[in-house]
Amino acid sequence: MSRSSKKGPFVDPNILAKISKVKPSENTVIKTWARSSEISPEMVGYIFAVHNGKDFINVRVSEEMVGHRLGEFSPTRKFVRHGGKMQKELEQKAVATPKAAAPAAGAPKK
Secondary structure (H helix, E strand, O other): OOOOOOOOOOOOHHHHHHHHHOOOOOOOEEEEOOOOOEOOHHHOOOEEEEEOOOOEEEEEOOHHHOOOEHHHHOOOOOOOOOOOHHHHHHHHHHHHHHHHHHHHHHOOOO
16 A cells, blocks of 8 residues: 555545535536546546546546546556557558458348
8 A cells, every 4th residue: 555544545625525516427527637536435426537647538437446546547658559560561461351351241142
C-alpha cells in the first residue's frame, strides 16, 4: 500500500461534492483532473471524464474498479504500433486477405 492505513484512501473532496449533486442514473459526465483519487463504492455507476494530460477520457465506474485509481483507466500514452520490415509485411497481408475473400463470399449460388 502506498498510503498509510490510518489515513484511509485518498478521494478528492471536489469529486465527492460533484457526486452529491448528480444521480448515478443520469448520464451526466463529471470532469476531473484528480487522477490519483481512489475509486470508492459511492462512485459506482457514475461517468467520469478523467484528464490524461491532453484530452478527457470517459470512464464508467463499475464495482470491479473499487480500490483502484481513476488514472489507471485513462492511459497517458498512445500506442501507435511497432515498426519494422516484418510488421509492414504482416499489415499488407492482412489488408490483402479480406479483399480477396469478399468477392467470393458475395457471389450468388447456382
